[in-house]
Amino acid sequence: MIKRILLVDDSPLIHNLLRKTLEKHGYEVAGDAMNGKEAVELFTQLSPDLVFMDITMPIIDGLEAAKAIKSQQPTAKIIMLSAMGDEEIVSQAKALGIDIFLQKPFDDYKIISAIAKVI
Amino acid sequence: MDMRMTVPFVEALQDIFKQMAMIEAQTDGEPFTDNEEVHSYGVSSIITFAGKIKGRFLIDLDTQVALQAAKNITGSSYDSPKEQMVLAVVSEMNNIISGNAITKLNNEYGLSLRLAPPIVFAGTDVIISIPKVASASVTCTTAYGKLKASVAISKA
């Protein structure tokens, strides 16, 4: 079965770049959320196999959205993909049970090998 | 201003222009203390930050550099730096450059800095000034034109 991935980022550019990479490697983009609130809504609606989650976003940030998703479904697979990645943020993400923390920028290899580790 | 603060920004700038936009930016020399006014090359993006200190990071690009970066990243050609996608590319590149640099500063000096959203703008004969705060700048040369990075730090 083709794996379905939800993309969460406030930059449309990042959505375009991730979509290109994922589709090229045989994954399906389940949906595009532009902020943390949309992420939680779309997760419930679409039940994706994996979520790529930015951190600094409008309305609800990525850490809070990840927390909400994890409390709804503890086995949810989430990869954080953020421009910021200091020790404080990374440890907050780990405490939420985030599978992998990636720092931007990214290339195909970084994205695809991270996916292979979680699903 | 402490010139050490500029290092992570300039390194991140060079890395990210190379990785994301396939543009090599060679620094023209050491960082220098800039006067209060920066005459924009064409397209600029400012990100401000605050925590234990406050500051501002500016990248300023020749129009051709911005257009080429947008083309290399998105795969489409653009005529004007005022197009939404060109501005979005410069803004997101600055977000990633600043995010990477701030990460290093936070880890190294425990500054707890957080970024405001990027501001990006394009116009003709634009002058940017940051009152009362000393800034250090580096100019770079690329195959498509000039590029400037400027860091300003003020105590909180």
Added chain:
Amino acid sequence: MEDKYISPFLEALKNVIGQFGVTDIHFGKPERKETMHVDTDITAVLGLVGNVRGNVAYSMSSETAKKTVSAMMYGMPVEEIDSIARSAIGEMANMITGNAISSSLSLLLSGEKITFDITPPSIIFGKDIYFIISSIETVSVPVDTSIGRIEVNIGLEM
């Protein structure tokens, strides 16, 4: 961004410039946009980090900027926008933004403790500039006053 976040900025602008003796302050109709086009010489922009995050920009003509600075300096004539004048405009942007958030906006975020920092203002000179200050939208409100028009552009990520 909801409408209720706009009026604290307008009220703060009115309070701050009112204190400097500026009168006849009228708020125009808010307009929502993705890209903001500035055609008025001078823009002071600053950022907010914390649980209120975003950028706020104030744009005006050089004439209005000179009159603003003059009003801030108890009527001292201002001939050009030199470094003292720029710093005064930055200070005004700071005061309005700080005032908006600490006084009124905190009441709107009831129950939530508000923590924020205002980042250093940048002053941008030039006409016909295209700006993006927010990844979602910017609300622009023209404010007419006895010293000319000041455009308030609010890009809060909330």
